[in-house]
């Protein structure tokens with residue numbers, strides 16, 4: 114066996130193996146293999162944002178550990194990687210970087226700029242994934258912005274349209290006036306803002322009385338269509354059915370009764386506008402009220418706003434407040450804290466607009482979704498509630514059209530004369546209706562030969578929410594159902610409402626089947642101050658900084674050990690440093706073993722001693738615990754047990770206790786030395802096997818130098834996972850070994866406290882066993898104690914003594930003389 118070198122360069126080792134694994138094709142999925150079990154991972158195609166952050170390190174490490182573990186368990190692992198390209202985020206970036214708006218240039222030119230930016234971002238993300246040592250099968254790489262992917266998105270739309278899931282309708286939608294597009298509920302963030310509550314007099318018709326209305330949005334007064342009070346509110350219910358004058362526009366509207374009005378909020382009288390907020394939408398639908406839209410798509414007041422037309426929302430608010438004051442209708446104002454919805458891509462406050470949009474019927478799937486979510490195995494289990502609660506909270510169907518450029522085109526035309534919807538045929542896709550006409554002669558309804566293309570594009574989630582089927586090979590491979598549903602869908606806690614949800618509704622609608630069998634959730638990365646890591650909080654650490662400084666295997670240990678799966682994980686430099694120190698400890702131990710095994714004869718006779726049986730038993734029990742933990746995605750338990758065993762039991766205890774036997778075969782005999790060599794060989798191999806999914810690089814380096822020749826696997830990553838060997842479990846040896854180790858540890862501890870080097874000889878030690886059974890075990894194994902602690906004269910008594918007590922077994926004590 115070759116000895117490991119003394120020095121080792123973590124970064125060099127990692128880069129070398131990343132390159133070699135790729136050359137060796139270690140991660141290739143074998144489509145032809147019909148014997149091994151398939152394990153398919155639905156890698157969420159990330160939305161490249163131009164950085165690889167610690168959150169990415171956390172979630173990729175999670176699913177890479179699963180992939181590597183399953184590969185060693187003998188599965189044919191499918192670990193694909195795509196990139197989710199389209200979307201508002203990229204468009205907003207392009208607009209900022211080039212200081213322009215999408216409407217300033219032709220759409221195809223704008224799209225080109227988006228594609229260029231995405232490619233730049235993908236390169237950065239890809240480098241991050243590779244540097245993290247992720248065992249991705251790169252032959253599967255895809256981009257959702259490529260026409261070949263459009264084909265899949267468009268095809269899925271056509272199928273769902275024909276199944277009745279897609280419809281076009283004029284409904285209120287969340288609207289970002291800055292991005293000038295509809296957005297889905299999932300794309301709205303909520304922020305706390307300070308606003309002003311205005312108390313405004315609304316005169317009753319044909320009366321001198323007025324009602325007082327408190328509102329934070331007086332600019333919506335021109336869009337007021339009713340005033341509502343609670344029927345049980347005795348102050349106001351007498352007015353129900355009467356007319357009231359909307360100030361500024363002097364229009365009479367009805368006072369309606371609505372039990373959703375909270376009498377204790379504001380004045381208890383509410384103006385209903387189209388649309389000040391989502392509550393307005395509900396009330397308008399419920400009471401079948403008219404709609405007066407006063408906003409344009411870029412957030413200005415339109416002609417329905419009368420003299421305020423053309424001004425921005427903020428300008429209109431100011432002017433209306435001024436006019437109310439002048440008319441003596443503004444009674445008072447108050448500062449209030451309010452929650453407002455903002456666009457999650459550009460942070461502009463959103464409005465609610467009515468515009469013709471495409472929708473997918475998602476709410477009719479909610480019951481089925483709940484049932485299916487309960488069939489999926491969640492890591493951790495309580496996360497499924499988040500999905501179910503989100504689905505239940507949705508008021509509206511999913512708006513899937515976007516008034517943007519950088520998205521998959523909606524494969525639809527409209528007849529110019531009769532408005533008939535012309536849906537692309539399945540074999541026409543991919544197609545961009547803006548560039549191509551429908552492949553029919555005339556409108557099937559009216560015979561017209563002129564068509565207008567749909568200019569809207571799909572929400573980017575329409576691309577990525579079919580990933581489980583696409584990864585499996587749908588629609589091109591006949592055998593795609595071999596990989597469907599995916600065995601594992603990994604996701605972040607923050608995207609359950611998008612990724613996990615949209616995947617579920619799309620696949621349920623398309624195939625009437627769940628898309629994934631299990632869902633692995635990672636929490637958020639917190640800064641060292643305990644708050645969510647973010648650049649604005651100045652607690653942000655970039656992933657390349659961590660990987661450059663301590664290497665990937667150290668960073669992966671941080672991800673694995675930070676906390677239970679699904680919980681938020683704080684980033685702390687000392688955790689990564691600890692991971693790095695562990696690698697040094699492991700390397701030094703392996704190097705020691707490799708130098709001690711130079712003359713190791715694997716076929717030689719050996720006689721296992723108590724401590725050999727003790728560590729072998731412990732190694733088997735560790736195998737059982739780590740295997741259980743990895744099966745349940747409890748990465749923190751696996752890594753903690755492994756580090757404890759390696760560092761404290763294998764290195765600090767076993768290796769120290771057997772050095773004497775290794776160094777003095779003439780004293781103990783060759784068979785006893787052989788036993789130590791064989792045990793070192795076996796236990797170290799077990800350690801690197803169990804660590805291989807978590808710290809793949811250093812374990813591969815040790816494997817290739819020390820074991821590859823014997824084990825004959827081209828990579829440790831392809832070596833079989835250790836099978837539990839119950840024959841090696843010797844409970845009695847473990848118990849006795851524990852006792853002997855406790856005595857040795859205590860004597861060494863005393864040496865350390867006396868600040869003496871550990872190899873300092875001790876003239877005499879008297880051990881009081883406390884009871885005869887303990888004394889007998891100590892006597893049987895006294896060579897190990899004498900040899901390890903360098904004791905010249907050892908006396909063992911079964912009596913109780915009053916020396917230094919052994920921490921782990923206080924009945925035993927000893928007195929030493931230096």
Ligand SMILES: [Zn+2]
Nearest residue numbers: 289292456459
């Ligand atoms: Zn926006």
Ligand SMILES: [Zn+2]
Nearest residue numbers: 528531556559
């Ligand atoms: Zn027609």
